[in-house]
Amino acid sequence: MKKHNFYAGPSILSEYTIKNTAIAVEDFAGTGLSILEVSHRSKEFVAVSDEARALIKELLDIPAGYDVLFLGGGASMQFCMAPFNLLKKKASYLDTGTWASNAIKEAKFFGEIDVVASSKEANYSYIPKGYSIAGDSDYFHFTSNNTIYGTEMRYDPDLKVRLVCDMSSDIFSRPIDISKYDLIYAGAQKNLGPAGVTVVIVREEALGQVDRPIPTMLDYRTHVKKESMFNTPPVLPIFSVLQTLKWYKMQGGVEALEQNNLEKAAILYDEIDRNKLFKGTAATEDRSIMNVCFVMNEAYQELEEEFAKFAAAAGMVGIKGHRSVGGFRASIYNAMPKTSVEALVQTMKAFEKQH
Structure with missing residues (x-):
């Protein structure tokens, strides 16, 4: 996989x-x-x-x-x-x-x-x-x-x-x-x-x-x-x-990298904002396009460990949030392909359907 x-x-x-x-x-x-x-x-x-x-x-x-x-x-x-x-x-x-x-x-x-x-x-x-x-x-x-x-x-x-x-x-x-x-x-x-x-x-x-x-x-x-x-x-x-x-x-230099990064971040943040299970932790105007941090919504906090296992089974590696914040963190640096971000989004959607 x-x-x-x-x-x-x-x-x-x-x-x-x-x-x-x-x-x-x-x-x-x-x-x-x-x-x-x-x-x-x-x-x-x-x-x-x-x-x-x-x-x-x-x-x-x-x-x-x-x-x-x-x-x-x-x-x-x-x-x-x-x-x-x-x-x-x-x-x-x-x-x-x-x-x-x-x-x-x-x-x-x-x-x-x-x-x-x-x-x-x-x-x-x-x-x-x-x-x-x-x-x-x-x-x-x-x-x-x-x-x-x-x-x-x-x-x-x-x-x-x-x-x-x-x-x-x-x-x-x-x-x-x-x-x-x-x-x-x-x-x-x-x-x-x-x-x-x-x-x-x-x-x-x-x-x-x-x-x-x-x-x-x-x-x-x-x-x-x-x-x-x-x-x-x-x-x-x-x-x-x-x-x-x-x-x-x-890849076309820094300008091209920035455009790709903005697109990747938008894909993931849009899903976090849409999905009933998740919410972002950073103020909207200050959101990073490199490290996307999110947690389970209050009503679904007991599902955090279950989602972590679900995502791991789908091939997602390293999305556990830092111990001081908890939840999840998807680091989508320059080398991260858009297909991996899309795969994470599909995983979040599939988990939502189960709950």
């Missing part, structure tokens, strides 16, 4: 990415060596790294004055690297979920943190609005997509202070005005490749502005200078990221 992979991360990858990575595990670029054992300084792998960074710049239309880095430690490492490198006295943060909250916790080690707004009181079911950001903030940090709660900010804030964003789960899902940002970071394991590499896009001019000494490995300038080769980078994940980027270009 075909499996429909709705895991939130590590998550679905394109068949193109998986196939080409599997080939490289056997024989990388005709070297007679596996990608698992090749030197990161070999000309063949340096070419992979260079091409991947160039494709990121092309697909996201990154202007001059920015560097693209491949780093380890996940987005969680960036929670401290960002303030280490950019926070002089005070920064503003928006609290929209677990990962935003974790970023706030780490930033407090480096200076004053102004949490401008939070939706914690409503279990992060919406994106706060109408808040103000102090003009003397060194930067404003937000998490664009909240995987656990299914909310998303699908726009680029227009601010007078520096802008920092955790785009781990929605990077490449829509066009971005990079010029508004000073730092963007994204763990690869949701929309780019396997776990183990983090993509960082940083404005060169934003670096070197703090007085504190920064440990070598945690200084973005180290990795800019060495083109992400200061230490051994995660070779296999970077190779897989390149395959995904090639596939994105073949």
Whole structure:
């Protein structure tokens, strides 16, 4: 039976990415060596790294004055690297979920943190609005997509202070005005490749502005200078990221991906809103097109476990909601085919008929 992979991360990858990575595990670029054992300084792998960074710049239309880095430690490492490198006295943060909250916790080690707004009181079911950001903030940090709660900010804030964003789960899902940002970071394991590499896009001019000494490995300038080769980078994940980027270009780029994502999300949200058994958990205006969160309606809550088993029997994998929210979560990242979303909808309709 075909499996429909709705895991939130590590998550679905394109068949193109998986196939080409599997080939490289056997024989990388005709070297007679596996990608698992090749030197990161070999000309063949340096070419992979260079091409991947160039494709990121092309697909996201990154202007001059920015560097693209491949780093380890996940987005969680960036929670401290960002303030280490950019926070002089005070920064503003928006609290929209677990990962935003974790970023706030780490930033407090480096200076004053102004949490401008939070939706914690409503279990992060919406994106706060109408808040103000102090003009003397060194930067404003937000998490664009909240995987656990299914909310998303699908726009680029227009601010007078520096802008920092955790785009781990929605990077490449829509066009971005990079010029508004000073730092963007994204763990690869949701929309780019396997776990183990983090993509960082940083404005060169934003670096070197703090007085504190920064440990070598945690200084973005180290990795800019060495083109992400200061230490051994995660070779296999970077190779897989390149395959995904090639596939994105073949799909027509970010604009085409966004259109497909909007269509997939509409199909699923329409069914959630129509089906008497289910209801969405995120505020309608803030619904994510990457992570669709829903629960059983109050009158049918006792059917939750039964639906989980019913969906699993139909080939649905990874739709259980995060433990802090419960219910269900369908992660429909770029690589998710529309047919899988349609299969989930048919499963929901079939379960409704039984009840």
